[in-house]
Amino acid sequence: MSGYPTLSLCMIVKDEEEFLPKCLESVKDVVDEMVIVDTGSTDRTVEIARAYGAKVYHHPWQDSFSEARNYGLQFARCDWILQLDADEELAREDAPLLKEILRAVDKVPEVNAIFVAIHNIFKGGVAKHYFQRIFRRGHGHYEGIVHNQLVYDGFAATSEIKVYHYGYDLSPERMERKFLRTSGLLHRHLEEHPEDTFSWSNLVRVYRSWKKFEKAVEIGEDVIARLRDKMSPSHWQMIAYDTAYSHMMLGDLDRAEELCREVLEDFPKNLDVLFTLAALRMKQERYQEAIETFREFLRARKEEYRRPRFSYLVVDSYGFEDRAWFNIGEAYRLMGQPSLAEEPYLLAIRHNPKMGIYYRNLAALYGRSGRGEDQISVLERARNEGIGEGWLFWELGFAYWRKGDLRKAEEVYREGLSHDPEDPDMANALAQVLLDKGDVYEAGEVLERSLKGNSDHIGLLLTLGLLRARRGDREGVMEVVRRVGALDPPNGVYKDLGKLCRAIGEWEKAVELFERYLPGNPQDVDALNELASCYARMGKHRAALEGYKAVASIDPRHPGLKDGIRMLRSML
Numbered sequence: 001m002s003g004y005p006t007l008s009l010c011m012i013v014k015d016e017e018e019f020l021p022k023c024l025e026s027v028k029d030v031v032d033e034m035v036i037v038d039t040g041s042t043d044r045t046v047e048i049a050r051a052y053g054a055k056v057y058h059h060p061w062q063d064s065f066s067e068a069r070n071y072g073l074q075f076a077r078c079d080w081i082l083q084l085d086a087d088e089e090l091a092r093e094d095a096p097l098l099k100e101i102l103r104a105v106d107k108v109p110e111v112n113a114i115f116v117a118i119h120n121i122f123k124g125g126v127a128k129h130y131f132q133r134i135f136r137r138g139h140g141h142y143e144g145i146v147h148n149q150l151v152y153d154g155f156a157a158t159s160e161i162k163v164y165h166y167g168y169d170l171s172p173e174r175m176e177r178k179f180l181r182t183s184g185l186l187h188r189h190l191e192e193h194p195e196d197t198f199s200w201s202n203l204v205r206v207y208r209s210w211k212k213f214e215k216a217v218e219i220g221e222d223v224i225a226r227l228r229d230k231m232s233p234s235h236w237q238m239i240a241y242d243t244a245y246s247h248m249m250l251g252d253l254d255r256a257e258e259l260c261r262e263v264l265e266d267f268p269k270n271l272d273v274l275f276t277l278a279a280l281r282m283k284q285e286r287y288q289e290a291i292e293t294f295r296e297f298l299r300a301r302k303e304e305y306r307r308p309r310f311s312y313l314v315v316d317s318y319g320f321e322d323r324a325w326f327n328i329g330e331a332y333r334l335m336g337q338p339s340l341a342e343e344p345y346l347l348a349i350r351h352n353p354k355m356g357i358y359y360r361n362l363a364a365l366y367g368r369s370g371r372g373e374d375q376i377s378v379l380e381r382a383r384n385e386g387i388g389e390g391w392l393f394w395e396l397g398f399a400y401w402r403k404g405d406l407r408k409a410e411e412v413y414r415e416g417l418s419h420d421p422e423d424p425d426m427a428n429a430l431a432q433v434l435l436d437k438g439d440v441y442e443a444g445e446v447l448e449r450s451l452k453g454n455s456d457h458i459g460l461l462l463t464l465g466l467l468r469a470r471r472g473d474r475e476g477v478m479e480v481v482r483r484v485g486a487l488d489p490p491n492g493v494y495k496d497l498g499k500l501c502r503a504i505g506e507w508e509k510a511v512e513l514f515e516r517y518l519p520g521n522p523q524d525v526d527a528l529n530e531l532a533s534c535y536a537r538m539g540k541h542r543a544a545l546e547g548y549k550a551v552a553s554i555d556p557r558h559p560g561l562k563d564g565i566r567m568l569r570s571m572l
Helices: 020-027 045-051 065-073 092-105 172-192 197-209 213-230 233-250 253-266 271-283 287-306 321-334 338-351 356-368 372-384 390-403 406-419 424-437 440-453 458-471 474-485 493-503 507-520 525-537 541-554 559-571
Strands: 007-013 033-038 055-058 080-083 088-090 111-122 125-136 140-143 149-152 155-157 162-165
Touching: 007 020, 007 065, 020 045, 020 088, 033 045, 033 065, 045 055, 065 140, 088 092, 092 111, 111 149, 125 140, 125 149, 172 197, 197 213, 197 233, 213 233, 233 253, 233 271, 253 271, 271 287, 271 321, 287 321, 321 338, 321 356, 338 356, 356 372, 356 390, 372 390, 390 406, 390 424, 406 424, 424 440, 424 458, 440 458, 458 474, 458 493, 474 493, 474 507, 493 507, 493 525, 507 525, 525 541, 525 559, 541 559
Parallel strands: 007 033, 007 080, 033 055, 111 155, 111 162
Antiparallel strands: 080 125, 088 162, 111 125, 140 149
């Protein structure tokens, strides 16, 4: 572009056919040339690069990112160099900003590098840090075999040009390979440079991210003890944060809090440490303090959004506003103040409408408060957002069922089964709704299909027993009772079995099952009422009367009590 300095894209790649097209597409109209060094790809990486007009050079991998990057710099011919990895892309809306910043700094010979804002995308959040990804050709090179650093002449300008990095949003297998490679290179580097606190901070972070918390604590505490006075402020904050987080995950909350407080004394706006301290207080059940600390985090995050501050830190919690609001809601719920939890839950959803747990907990709050329509509304909102988790269909279907809308309940359960046809609980719920609708034949088909792969599923068997009871199949019901009893079910199941036996007039067996259930649940008036009615049917009137007295002492308004007494009087 006339009037603008020229820009070379320089990359090193290996087997990047999945990510490379998105990367090159994001810069094809921004850079003047693409220089790509391939270190041994066996997939379509080279073919893709050439399709975008890149100059491709082959170079064997030497276990050093800096060596490979420096090799490629010799082929660049433009005024400035942009360095990207294949799993990154330039924010399309920032292309004009990049060109304007280049034109401005090109006129200042003392400035030879430009920091950009790297947004690391991972499951459930976004982390942010700044890195020098643009530099004047001939005035910079890389050092370090891993997490290589740009060494440049003069000064660097800062910018908010965004680069999105997707390298942490990979499958568990690929992340495992990545961590193994990175930790191995870092250990090798640190053997030769034992006081390199930048590499130590990266190693602690690798183990923390890898969930090797014991190793992260071991290394972090050792480095703090040996090199605290030699650390830069950013290295100290990162090592202390990762070590504190690892302590928290291991249950050592006191040491974790001690490290957090030490950092916040000098750096009170450190987002990661604020969030970790708030999470600690949740674990310590200091809920009011947790709320205050999460709100302090949110104030600092809002300030950062309005006026971004350059920092050498990697900020993991950059995109954690939703988590902070959700935890505030949780704290209010756990403090027994559900009315105060509603707004934080809604704010969590507003910040991240794709997180299922936010809808689930808000819906549960509405359900406990008797706000059935609001519960259905929030669950439908989650459904419309494309959240396909099994709990959603289960709870939404149940909400419609409880409301008496069997048609909608059936629709939701069928959708749930379309997402997971092997889910026996969803099949069981659908069968029960069909039974309530009177579709006995189809309910039987649903049960039969699901029981083929889940022959010991107690819920399916109980619904099968209910279906047989409605058909008047006494022997079929007793077969179900025997099958379920042989599974040594939880105590609550004996009540369900007793009700099945009562439904087909097997009074003695029903009494046996209710009497097995009630010692663990002596205040269950429904079971007591069922037991009393069985005694009445058997002609054991005194026992029946004692049962109804027990019901009356617990709940004198129980709906079955008057009918039971009336039946007993007619018998006498």
